[in-house]
Amino acid sequence: MNKILVIFAHPAFEKSKVNLELCKAVKDLEGVTFRDLYEIYPDFLIDVKEEQKLLLEHDVIVLQHPFYWYSCPALMKEWIDLVLEYGFAYGHGGSALVGKLMMNAITTGGSEESYSQQGVHYYNVGEFLKVFERTAALCGMNYIPPFVVHQSSDLKSHEDISVYSDLYQKVILTLRDTTLDIRSLSEFQYINEYILDQFESWSV
């Protein structure tokens, strides 16, 4: 069983219905450690030693956040800047994270189509997330395609949202309980599709 560390950042969590349901679906699962950065570090003073210790204890790092300006909220960026330290995560003597998995779990306001050459954002989500992919690579981690919820502000009812929160839970459980074939995974743009395929093939 893999141990999973969910690093969650949302500066206005109290207003987000979708992220609330996503968090609820995974935070108390066995083998999952859930860290709400804005709750733990309201003054942005991150305890680097503590965070590094947690990283060492886990096998899969999930960065869960709303997609702000094609990236993550400020505190998560601060976390990356300080915690993934030279000599710890990369560079000379920095091999603490080698072999671990990393994944983004994001919510976006725009539709999947808007993230394409025909859409307002021009590039697709995967292209914007290259920054995270390279961060993982530099630390010797394997980057998994992201879990994405598009048009999250259009999801109003509990039923609409639970389609995604159930799926997110399946993603986390799969990451926890199975050894993924990273190579075949990279064919998928989002991990959403991979998990849906998996569950379909099992139920057939």
Added chain:
Amino acid sequence: MDSFLFQAFIYLLAAVVSVPIAKRLGLGSVLGYLFAGIIIGPYVLKFVGVESEAVLHFAEFGVVMMLFLIGLELRPELLWRLRGPILGLGGLQVAISAVVIFLIGYIFGFTWKVSLAVGLILALSSTAIVLQTLNEKGLIKTQGGQASFSVLLFQDIAVIPILAVLPLLAGSILAEPGHAEAAHHAGFSIEALPGWQQAIIVALVIATIIIAGRFLVRYVFRFIAETRLREVFTAFALFLIIGIALAMQIVGLSAALGTFLAGVVLADSEYRHELETDIEPFKGLLLGLFFISVGASIDFNLFSKEPYLIFGLVAALMVIKLVILLVLGYLFKLTRSQNFLFAFSLAQGGEFAFVLFSFATQNSVIPYEIADTLILAVALSMALTPVLMIINEKLLQPKFSTLDQRPETDAIDEKNPVIIAGFGRFGQIVGRLLHANNIGTTILDSKPSQIDMVRRFGYKVFYGDASRLDLLHSAGAGEAKLFILTIDDKDKTIEIAKTLKMHYPNLKILARAYDRRTVYELMDAGVDIIERDTFVSALELGASALKELGFRSYQANRAALTFKHHDEKSLIDLHKHFGDDEALLTETRLKNQDLIELLSSDEEEKKESMDHSWERPGSV
């Protein structure tokens, strides 16, 4: 045997023995007092006898105090909201009951005058017994409780016109219109004056109560509170109530109504909680005394002479009232369980019947034999009321429980989720932050000058010493979520924290601490969140100093935050050495060394990681 002390001894002994037993048996305190009265009365132990009528008069003052306390809980706008039930439900109850009893009396061959007088007197119920019992069971704020309260309030008002009408019903022997005997006690009567002058005087007295209560009394309370002599404050509170009661009696109005009015006027005052706390024990004892004297005044000789008649009268009185109340409750859309509570509460004669019957006999409206018999019936119906309410609670209510949930209607007073004790320089900042976020706070402070100043800014601040448990209780410590202790006296802070933790273990306490030592004592007292009062502002000033010395803002802020977290952690770590000064000193030195290392290493890291980019130079 007849010394005052002996009397007091007997009454207190009876209460102390019987009330706890009655409570244990689930019968409520009112029944306990009534039994105590019967036992020490002239038909069992014969400790008290003829004088119990005089005691009854004295003890009626308990009812007056109870109405003052009820008034304190009812702000004018809440009273205004209850105007429908008071006039509609109350008015109909009195009118219909009076008419029905009148008709029955007339059919049984009494003159219409006697029948009408009896009807009016028996229409009233017992404020003392009903409100005390409802309060004790915590039912006063339910729909049925509020309906009962409204009816009782109307009845208290109705006593005045009844007093005015009774002399007009006098038979051929025209009695001296000795309006309200109490007026004679006061040694002055306005009866001699013409009607219009009487009306003006009544209006003036009421206006004085309202205007003085709103504008003048506050300053007197403040003046007295500043002396910090609690007993003078209590004395003034009692003085106020007795003064109003006297004034009302002189003008021929009900003392209970007058003090109720005064209570309503003072309900907005910052001294409300303190007044409640001071008057409460007097009210309790006097009401107890009142119930005991009702018990003692039950005339068992008369009962044994005509048991069937008396029994029939009591049953008839209670059944008639019960039926009328049930119909009214149905018409006024009370839910079924609430309607039963309402009807079973009010189905008895009231203490006003004692006064009114003696008044009516003095005025030759009702013959003595009839009055005595009816007084006995009323006393018995009062004694049976707590029993009736137990029957309702144990036998009838369980049938509704699933069908008809008890709806918690608007409480008499809204309770705030947060209580702040101490509204000085520290508490005000906390209060303003909560206020700005629309969080309701009840604020307690014991400095009158402070209260006055803060009230000018529109805060509701109550006067009182927060170390008193009874005051904490009336401020709502039982219902609040948080208690914020921001007073500047460190010993008192610790004392209050301990009191709160003992009596309200689920209440979360946030406290201001004077120094590290106080922090530890508060931790030992079980306080949940503690903040040293100068710590954060001193840090801010320190950060500003660093900035002036050339640190960049963010760097200075970071240094201050690092210091803050380290210091808070070491404060908790050192708790175990609290009490051992030697160890504490050594440990503190070690911690300080840690801190210097931490801050300088943070500095080194910064230089290293920020001077270069995050990559190493030259990496491909």
